[in-house]
Amino acid sequence: MTPVLYELRGRDDRLRFSPFCWRARFALAHKGLEAELSPVLFTDKSPIEFCDAFSVPVFKDDFGLATDSYDIFKHLDKHYPEAGMGPLIGDSLAESRLNFVKAYAEQVMAIGFFRLVALDLVKAIHPDDREYFQSAREARFGMSFEVFNNVEIARGILDSAFKPLRGVLGNQPFLDGDAPAAADYLVFGFFIWARIVSDTSPFGDEEDAADPMVQWRERMLDLHDGMARNATRASDIPE
Amino acid sequence: MTPVLYELRGRDDRLRFSPFCWRARFALAHKGLEAELSPVLFTDKSPIEFCDAFSVPVFKDDFGLATDSYDIFKHLDKHYPEAGMGPLIGDSLAESRLNFVKAYAEQVMAIGFFRLVALDLVKAIHPDDREYFQSAREARFGMSFEVFNNVEIARGILDSAFKPLRGVLGNQPFLDGDAPAAADYLVFGFFIWARIVSDTSPFGDEEDAADPMVQWRERMLDLHDGMARNATRASDIPE
CATH class of the missing domain: 3.40.30.10 (Glutaredoxin)
Structure with a gap:
């Protein structure tokens, strides 16, 4: 199949x-x-x-x-252990450390992206899904999306969350070293999520091309023949 | 030798x-x-x-x-690749992820410990070193140690910094999996530093014995025949 x-x-x-x-x-x-x-x-x-x-x-x-x-x-x-670019997760030591990257992305960083794009996200969701999605999240976060979606607060969370990622990406092109693997994909999932639904940059109204995080995002967008860069964005399709 | x-x-x-x-x-x-x-x-x-x-x-x-x-x-x-408990760092994938744990410990978590114990630390330092140490740090942080040392602020930073560590340690006994290795030692260095110079808990005046971070700290103190637990603390020696 x-x-x-x-x-x-x-x-x-x-x-x-x-x-x-x-x-x-x-x-x-x-x-x-x-x-x-x-x-x-x-x-x-x-x-x-x-x-x-x-x-x-x-x-x-x-x-x-x-x-x-x-x-x-x-x-x-x-x-498919050695197919393509090889292992995603690695051995048990590499996996144990991957668990930390995963927890960091999901428990610290993700909320920043969510607060950056929540309102745009609702607009990108299928009309049948919107009420279910929004009311469940508003209940979880204890506030309306109008309050939850706050670009200034979101960028503050993200700037703080990017700090240790930036510390690593100043010294190596990918979180997983010279080539990307599971850690890069786990983290980048949230970048591409925000990018597809919204034109609001996580970095600020003016991005710094010398920022290692911006450079990493560009590398991730280029990967696999520009798979993520070429993905259709909400702003490409009139509502 | x-x-x-x-x-x-x-x-x-x-x-x-x-x-x-x-x-x-x-x-x-x-x-x-x-x-x-x-x-x-x-x-x-x-x-x-x-x-x-x-x-x-x-x-x-x-x-x-x-x-x-x-x-x-x-x-x-x-x-000494296979001596004792084996590799500390691991292969290149494991090392790339270790770099993130290291950046996190040093750039996000450490400052919380420093603000928790700065004044106790000065008292534990050799008298000849105190002025050099304190004035250099006060210049770096742009405030006196009397202001910098703030238990409430410190515990806020630490509680936030412990969040993704706690997320991992709820599922595995050590950051590096079933046994400790470099990631555990990189992070724990800051715990033992604070513990030796000060009796102030990073977790709060009352620790929660069910907290995975508290349990991990206990495991780290027990390691290698209680090496860290048995280390002489400032409170063991009258000034």
């Missing part, structure tokens, strides 16, 4: 912005694998009813099923 | 609190190596004049010299 990656789609089928689905896309490109990219909505998960998954990404190939972006990394490393 | 580790000493020769020297001590214990622990002062570096090092730790053995805590890790991994 052709491998299939089930992804969240937005108001237009070309809008695929989920940070977790992007991790899986990058992982597939890293291994040089092609997959059919099959759309799912928050409010219509019938395409993934065949499995126990509660959310996307879901990946299926001849070896079986993987139902979470990190499980997809593991699945690909297990079944 | 017997390996020698040159370390900063405090007002009493038994007070050895430098976080960077502790990284080296842990690394030596990890490899099962014994070393002579030779004292150095900020204001008297004559013991390390034989080399180009500007600061301690400095390590010397039959294989040569290493003049920075991270270089000591590399030196030990190169010359």
Whole structure:
């Protein structure tokens, strides 16, 4: 069978912005694998009813099923260990440290991106999904998206969150060294998520081209034949 | 020759609190190596004049010299790769991720410990070193130690800095997985530094024994026959 990656789609089928689905896309490109990219909505998960998954990404190939972006990394490393650019996760020591990068991206950095683009994100989401998505998040964060979405606060969180990343990327081109691997994809998922739904820069109204983080983002956008740079953005498609 | 580790000493020769020297001590214990622990002062570096090092730790053995805590890790991994508990740093992927843990510990977390114990630290330092040390740091931070040392602010910084570490340590006993290695020692250096000079807990006046960070600290204090737990603290020695 052709491998299939089930992804969240937005108001237009070309809008695929989920940070977790992007991790899986990058992982597939890293291994040089092609997959059919099959759309799912928050409010219509019938395409993934065949499995126990509660959310996307879901990946299926001849070896079986993987139902979470990190499980997809593991699945690909297990079944295609040396394909393409090689291992994503690495050995147990490398994986233990990857767990810290993952916790950092998800527990410290992600909220900055969310506060940067929440209102644009709602507009990029499929109309059927908007109420479900927004009300669930507003309940979780204890405030309306009008308050939650605050560019100044968001950039403050991000500038602080970028500090140790910048400390590393001043000395090596990728978080994973000379070439990207799982750590880069885990972190970059949030960058591409924000970029697809919004034109607001995480760095400020004027970006500093000498900033190692800006340079890393450009390298990540260029990867795999510009896969992320060429992804359709909300601003490309009239509402 | 017997390996020698040159370390900063405090007002009493038994007070050895430098976080960077502790990284080296842990690394030596990890490899099962014994070393002579030779004292150095900020204001008297004559013991390390034989080399180009500007600061301690400095390590010397039959294989040569290493003049920075991270270089000591590399030196030990190169010359004693499988000794004791095995590699500290790991392969290039593991090392790239270790660089992030290191940047995080030094650029995000360390300042919290410094603001927690700065005044106690000065009292633990050798009298000859105090003025040099304090005035250089006050100039760097742009405030007096009386202002800089603020337990409430410090615990706020630390609680925030511990968040992603806690996220990892809830799922694995050490930052480096089932056993400690370089990432644990890099981070823990700051814990033992604060612990030796001060009785003020980084966690609060009442610690939560169920907190994964508290549990990790206890495991780190127990390591290598309680090496860190048994280290002489400033409160053990009358001024």
